[in-house]
Amino acid sequence: MTSPEDFxxxxxxxxxxxxxxxxxxxxxxxxxxxxxVAALILPPLASLAIAIFLGxxxxxxxxxxxxxxxWARSTPGFWWSLISAALAVLAGMLLxxxxxxxxxxxxxxxxxxxxxxxxxxxxYALEHRRELIGRWxxxxxxxxxxxAISFMVITGLPSSAEWAIGVxxxxxxxxxxxxxxxxxxxxxxxxx
Numbered sequence: 038m039t040s041p042e043d044f045x046x047x048x049x050x051x052x053x054x055x056x057x058x059x060x061x062x063x064x065x066x067x068x069x070x071x072x073x074v075a076a077l078i079l080p081p082l083a084s085l086a087i088a089i090f091l092g093x094x095x096x097x098x099x100x101x102x103x104x105x106x107x108w109a110r111s112t113p114g115f116w117w118s119l120i121s122a123a124l125a126v127l128a129g130m131l132l133x134x135x136x137x138x139x140x141x142x143x144x145x146x147x148x149x150x151x152x153x154x155x156x157x158x159x160x161y162a163l164e165h166r167r168e169l170i171g172r173w174x175x176x177x178x179x180x181x182x183x184x185a186i187s188f189m190v191i192t193g194l195p196s197s198a199e200w201a202i203g204v205x206x207x208x209x210x211x212x213x214x215x216x217x218x219x220x221x222x223x224x225x226x227x228x229x
Contacts, residue, residue: 052224055220055221055224056224056225056227059221059222059224059225060221062217062218062220062221062224063217063218063221063222063225065214065217066213066214066215066216066217066218066219066220066221067214067218068214069210069211069213069214069217070210070211070214070215070218071214072207072210072214073206073207073208073209073210073211073212073213073214074207074211075207076203076204076206076207076210077203077204077207077208077211079203080199080200080201080202080203080204080207081199081200081203082203083202083203083204083206083207084140084143084144084198084199084200084201084202084203084206085136085137085140087140087143087202087203087206088132088136088137088139088140088143088202089132089133089136091129091132091139091143092128092129092130092131092132092133092136092139093129093133094129095125095126095128095129095132096125096126096129096130096132096133097129098125098129099122099123099124099125099126099127099128099129100122100126101122102118102121102122102125103119103122103123103126105118105122106118106119106122140198140199140202141194141195141198143198143202144190144194144197144198144201144202145191145194147190147201147202147205148187148190148191148194148197148201149187149191150187151183151184151186151187151190152183152184152187152188152191154180154183155180155181155182155183155184155185155186155187156180156184157180158176158177158179158180158183159176159177159180159181159184160180161176161180162174162176162177162179162180163177186205189201
């Protein structure tokens with residue numbers, strides 16, 4: 038178990054690291070924000086790029102898994118590891134062979150995720166409304182927004198597949214980049 042002193046020391050080390058490398062955080066933030074804006078401007082292209090990127094990730098990790106599994110073929114769980122690696126290779130090949138169909142499938146999965154996440158967030162908010170006085174309503178709103186996004190994505194299929202993944206990733210990149218830019222600028226200002 039960590040003590041408050043350990044936590045304070047870790048927090049201080051992290052703060053010093055951010056201060057020392059604020060330019061790197063600023064550069065990464067600007068890059069993420071630019072990519073986010075690009076994804077929002079061209080969501081179909083961003084959606085396709087994400088499907089292709091995931092295809093390569095599955096393919097490379099699956100090939101790596103097959104190699105490691107072959108080297109460790111005498112260990113317990115060999116067949117499960119082999120099946121897992123082979124499924125990753127197959128998933129990667131399918132995503133790369135048919136990226137447009139992959140975008141549709143990913144959109145369905147994202148829509149289902151937002152629906153489940155929204156319901157879970159609403160239930161959490163309602164269950165903890167006594168402990169989270171004044172804050173539980175924000176969780177409730179967040180859950181309702183998740184369900185609204187899910188409704189827009191799922192009811193708009195198949196045409197929503199063209200924009201949904203790209204827009205959602207674009208928003209994520211834009212806000213992530215803005216957060217890093219803010220972090221970097223705050224660290225720079227505390228440096229002087």
